[in-house]
Amino acid sequence: MQRRSLIAGLALAALLPCVQAQDAWPAKPVKLIVPFAPGGTSDILGRLIGERLQTALKQPVVVENRAGAGGVLGADVVAKSPADGYTLLLGTIASHAINPAMKARMPYDALKDFAPVALLGSISNVLLVGTDQPFKTVKELIAAAKARPDGIPFGSAGLGSSQHLSGELFKLLAGADLAHVPYKGSAPAIQDVIGHQIPSSFETVTVALPHIQAGKVRALAVTSAQRSAALPGVPTMQEAGVAGFDVASWQALYAPAGTPAAIVTRLNAEVEKILAQPEVKTRLDALGLVHTPQTPAQFADYNRSEVAKWQRVARDGKVQLD
Template identity: 50%
Template structure:
């Protein structure tokens, strides 16, 4: 028996060590959240990603009993914020408001990605889907899709369109339009939708395929001219604005979506708790109303449903990127 004693002691010590290692995670999950939560937004304040993050963050904080802080980290089509979030501690206290750009487009668009959209994140749920809205400065000489196409063909390379960054859905909506309408327009990337809209208001750029939440207020104020929506159906918020498909580019469709993620490795109980709270607040009438007022549709789902959706979207947009010829070094 004495010969086996060291082995038995080693085995017992290993078991005790493993149990002790699990305690912090278990305790963290039981006490979660015990401090403020940060949502990293990979675009500038004032854009759609930021607007949705603030709507959801406020409701999520109230439900969880902790404040939620918005941290805007713009640049590289969302990749700067995505890299920061992917490298953050996997403890549930740092979340990421991802987009169709960061999690379905950029992997095909960028030659080098600073993170893996699938492996480096734990999906929580989509938050909303929104149409993009083709808007122009009122000083521009076109009011409809056919007029825009005719003007662009008569003035190749002279119509510029802004976006929230290379690889964003706003950018790819424009590239898809260029390809399908067979026009030559120049892409001007910005560090977020808000600064691009500011230049559009000042007529420094001609048009944008902007996410509706960040453009609709200016349309309602008469500061921007709505030309068409990018979805297959008209938006209830702007029922008189035609779709691009019905206005002259048959088959055109592009929709943006936004969702919350945690870093990969976040304990399953915390992921489950965050998803439960997120789905709860997304189903609150006041939250639905706020998102609908921005032109968005709420989507509440399980992490598994969100993960399957992302895989399908990645396949879809990789084809769009390839066909458009868009790329970023």
């Protein structure tokens, strides 16, 4: 009996520092890695969440951009970081669904090396063309692409991004030849469309909206199954004649696998409170971002379903990113 009590006491003593560490979290600044260049959708959202999260946590939240490889480089940093709640990732459909589904070699396992925290929201992409281009509709662009031996170039935020895969799916469903030009982030891609360096691109509504409103680019169609509230006058791809087209780019918060459940639960609760704030909701609504509250477990299920979806696209469309 005494031996059992001694063992139980030792076990409790071993666990006590971990429990105290969780109770004290956060006791120092938290780093939020955004795996894309400044100015893009992930960067805008990461800084919006980070600014308010530091108020809720009473600790600085430092946003760090680690761009490259469609979000893979920054995500890999977080996957290999200590699971203590002090390094977080603004993950995306690219880093946690598209690339894992379409690359034979990945430096991390998207479903095993991360603790899903919260689905922040999803947003439609939009097909843009420069104001110097002659086509005014999707059908006109398809006709022009079919008439050119080398197709029409389109830019994206990077290889494996949702913008890139929107173009690949467009090629598959519309039978139009487009040539992919990957950039290191959304901002440089759309600037080259504005500057007439490239004729077209797929971009998130978040990034494209102010440029569309300013008349610097022309929007032909959104990629989601429903029209975007931010661009109600722009048809969906399906309305524009590309049947079966439905792509939404999503953003989410992750921690390294093994992060204590209490920290993940706390982060999820704080983020949901932030996204429910009227001023935050108004801003995100204006940008076309749709948020549906989910628990970490629900988000994990959604992430798995998205990987399976893009695996089917890779197989049927013969799309490989390696």
